[in-house]
Amino acid sequence: MKxxxxxxxxxxxxxxxxxxxxxxxxxxxxxxxxxxxVGSMIGSGVFSLPQNMASGAGAAAVLIGWLITGVGMxxxxxxxxxxxxxxxxLDNGIYAYARASAGEFVGFNSxxxxxxxxxxxxxxxxxxxxxxxxxxxxVFGEGNTPAAVLGASIALWIMHAVILxxxxxxxxxxxxxxxxxxxxxILFIVLAAVAFxxxxxxxxxxxxxxxxxxxxxxxxxxxxxxxxxxxIEGASVFSARAQRREDIGRAxxxxxxxxxxxxxxxxxxxxxxxxxxxxxxxxxxxxxxxxDKAVGAWGAVLISAGLLVSVGGALLAWTLLxxxxxxxxxxxGVMPKFLARENSHGVPANxxxxxxxxxxxxxxxxxxxxxxxxxxxxxxxxxILIPYLFSAVYATGIAMRGEGYAxxxxxxxxxxxxxxxxxxxxxxxxxxAGPKYLLLSALLYxxxxxxxxxxxxxxxxxxxxxxxxxxxVGLLILAAVAAWLLxxxxxxx
Numbered sequence: 007m008k009x010x011x012x013x014x015x016x017x018x019x020x021x022x023x024x025x026x027x028x029x030x031x032x033x034x035x036x037x038x039x040x041x042x043x044v045g046s047m048i049g050s051g052v053f054s055l056p057q058n059m060a061s062g063a064g065a066a067a068v069l070i071g072w073l074i075t076g077v078g079m080x081x082x083x084x085x086x087x088x089x090x091x092x093x094x095x096l097d098n099g100i101y102a103y104a105r106a107s108a109g110e111f112v113g114f115n116s117x118x119x120x121x122x123x124x125x126x127x128x129x130x131x132x133x134x135x136x137x138x139x140x141x142x143x144x145v146f147g148e149g150n151t152p153a154a155v156l157g158a159s160i161a162l163w164i165m166h167a168v169i170l171x172x173x174x175x176x177x178x179x180x181x182x183x184x185x186x187x188x189x190x191x192i193l194f195i196v197l198a199a200v201a202f203x204x205x206x207x208x209x210x211x212x213x214x215x216x217x218x219x220x221x222x223x224x225x226x227x228x229x230x231x232x233x234x235x236x237x238i239e240g241a242s243v244f245s246a247r248a249q250r251r252e253d254i255g256r257a258x259x260x261x262x263x264x265x266x267x268x269x270x271x272x273x274x275x276x277x278x279x280x281x282x283x284x285x286x287x288x289x290x291x292x293x294x295x296x297x298d299k300a301v302g303a304w305g306a307v308l309i310s311a312g313l314l315v316s317v318g319g320a321l322l323a324w325t326l327l328x329x330x331x332x333x334x335x336x337x338x339g340v341m342p343k344f345l346a347r348e349n350s351h352g353v354p355a356n357x358x359x360x361x362x363x364x365x366x367x368x369x370x371x372x373x374x375x376x377x378x379x380x381x382x383x384x385x386x387x388x389x390i391l392i393p394y395l396f397s398a399v400y401a402t403g404i405a406m407r408g409e410g411y412a413x414x415x416x417x418x419x420x421x422x423x424x425x426x427x428x429x430x431x432x433x434x435x436x437x438x439a440g441p442k443y444l445l446l447s448a449l450l451y452x453x454x455x456x457x458x459x460x461x462x463x464x465x466x467x468x469x470x471x472x473x474x475x476x477x478x479v480g481l482l483i484l485a486a487v488a489a490w491l492l493x494x495x496x497x498x499x
Contacts, residue, residue: 043261049320062226087255183319190312
């Protein structure tokens with residue numbers, strides 16, 4: 007463990023340009039940046055992936071869904087690589103690209119949506135951790151019993167204390183857990199490949215009448231496949247802490263490639279071991295059930311242990327991402343100043359307290375609402391679609407205008423096509439999400455306006471520009487509709 011941590015060590019350097027506050031000690035190199043990308047993408051999603059995919063699609067639709075997602079997410083990976091090269095002065099891309107594209111209010115909402123997605127996802131992680139422990143200790147149930155919430159709360163605040171000791175220390179720990187959680191996935195793939203049977207995957211290969219048309223089945227896979235890829239922008243979020251700017255794009259592509267291969271193998275091999283209908287009825291984490299079928303009970307124990315390590319690392323990575331997503335806009339004046347304060351270790355401590363405070367609140371709410379893991383991740387995924395769209399649109403825009411490009415540079419046409427493809431993909435995702443989660447997302451976006459107004463008053467700046475007023479009105483109307491539907495019981499998690 008010591009040798010692995012040492013291999014990521016870097017010398018202390020001053021803070022990168024564009025970042026205010028204290029000097030950033032020991033900035034992040036390629037290894038840690040890649041681990042942040044892989045660590046934030048590989049969390050709980052992969053362990054529930056076989057059942058999640060099979061619940062709405064047959065093998066053919068699953069394969070098509072992966073092809074669409076693979077191409078779409080590759081375009082997004084290229085978008086973040088391009089933007090870090092063409093706009094090196096912009097830190098924390100999720101926020102900065104939206105702000106540069108359409109102003110402060112849009113930039114704020116991009117950061118706000120990403121942050122809400124991050125901490126809701128962390129609630130989902132904690133629910134499934136204790137749901138997994140419920141397999142061995144029934145008192146934890148599905149992860150939303152009083153005992154589970156108590157255990158999750160203790161785990162949350164232990165992690166909080168670890169991060170307060172330093173971002174880089176937490177990043178090194180994340181790198182170690184990333185290696186640890188990839189090992190059981192590789193073991194699963196090897197064992198599943200040996201147990202794979204062609205006649206099993208051939209059953210209802212194109213689905214059945216209950217699943218609907220192939221188009222319907224493919225659409226049902228979209229939020230699931232996006233959820234397991236959320237984190238692809240992780241290196242971009244930490245751009246201010248990177249030692250070399252070019253490592254951000256490299257880390258994004260390396261992380262994407264590793265995770266895509268792992269996820270496709272897990273979902274498709276599972277359909278060759280357990281028939282689709284049986285797989286769809288499995289309890290999550292369904293990888294445990296699949297390996298139980300393949301090699302026996304010890305396989306389920308292996309996967310359950312792997313999930314606990316994996317989610318622990320993902321919680322760490324996503325808590326870092328969430329705090330950084332509040333910290334950078336606060337430095338830019340679009341969030342209240344108190345969120346820009348760091349402790350003696352250079353950690354955005356106030357942003358961290360706010361983030362984990364809301365995770366704690368929602369853990370308590372799960373006792374009342376009985377919110378399931380699947381509902382939480384669907385909501386978290388829908389919240390992040392708008393920030394992804396803003397990034398894709400901005401990349402398309404700078405390629406069209408030639409910003410950051412040399413005259414007649416050939417890469418400009420390529421980047422324009424990539425940005426346009428990523429934009430189309432993001433729009434398709436918004437359609438696939440459906441009205442339910444878009445309305446719930448609007449309800450969660452709306453309270454952010456109060457925080458934005460707070461930041462504007464601190465600066466004595468004008469609150470909204472005319473086009474921002476139109477955005478605000480549309481957002482509030484959607485939020486009001488969502489609130490009304492919730493009150494009538496027509497909408498819910």
